[in-house]
């Protein structure tokens with residue numbers, strides 16, 4: 001009798017073991033608030049001895065963002081490509097001098113749709129086991145490669161549309177076009193004029209070839225922002241030329257190899273998407289099926305993202321998932337530009 005009870009207990013323990021292990025290995029994390037701005041926010045050597053470029057190892061992930069790929073390959077982010085929001089924000093500020101608010105805003109936008117809200121981890125590429133299991137009530141944490149939620153989207157400059165199968169790898173045909181446009185409009189460099197023409201070209205190409213093409217907020221905004229960010233972040237911070245322009249070998253290093261040039265210094269001051277209005281104004285178009293009419297409708301982006309994208313993904317969250325949604329939405333809101341003044345939304349109440 002004693003033996004059979006012991007046996008039953010043992011069987012129970014063995015059958016519960018994977019679950020116990022899961023709970024111990026993946027505790028529900030209380031997401032810490034985002035870090036503030038850098039104390040010393042000038043230029044400095046960032047391709048330094050402490051951050052050497054290294055090739056990826058089996059199991060490492062990289063994705064559609066050349067900046068995050070580069071930061072992972074230089075060790076500003078975990079080299080395996082899985083990070084917390086705090087690590088992402090610190091890395092883009094430290095490595096590229098991205099301004100604190102923008103870093104917060106894009107990081108939490110990504111975290112809310114592509115991250116694991118329970119473990120507080122996100123993959124910068126494909127879905128990665130390192131972000132933790134799929135918890136009940138939370139969306140599968142697919143990583144930044146995930147299309148369809150408006151963070152990764154169509155009409156990228158050097159990555160194809162998801163419709164064609166690969167939305168995250170460096171695309172040689174698009175790179176050839178990038179070089180052609182830089183030669184034609186920028187004398188062999190990527191500058192604001194090239195950015196405007198190439199952004200227009202990428203949109204027109206997707207309209208013409210992709211029957212599923214969609215271009216509404218937030219992708220409508222991020223597409224223009226990315227075109228501008230290239231100049232702000234990939235220009236060496238010691239460069240004082242009035243014309244801000246990126247040589248092709250430097251661009252190729254970032255986009256294809258996730259690699260900073262030797263001796264690379266980050267931007268001289270906190271940088272964002274300066275120039276984005278010029279890029280938009282060169283060929284203004286309306287977003288497909290949306291109400292936004294100008295680039296300045298920032299609060300529409302915020303409202304759409306919260307009320308449509310996030311609410312659709314999480315219609316009725318409970319427990320830790322609801323708590324962490326409320327916190328991540330709070331942090332996301334804190335990253336809006338100071339001038340925007342959007343009214344804060346609380347789709348899941350407050351803590």
Ligand code: HEM
Nearest residue numbers: 064065067106110144152153156157158159226229230233
């Ligand atoms: C934590 C901050 C960041 C996050 C979460 C993030 C996320 C992303 C994502 C999801 C994409 C894919 C969008 C698409 O479909 O094209 C992307 C693309 C891009 N990102 Fe980032 N990014 C961040 C910071 C930066 C920074 C600092 C730069 C500065 C250069 C940058 C430059 C770009 C560019 C140029 C693309 C477009 C690539 C292409 O069109 O081929 N990002 N980013």
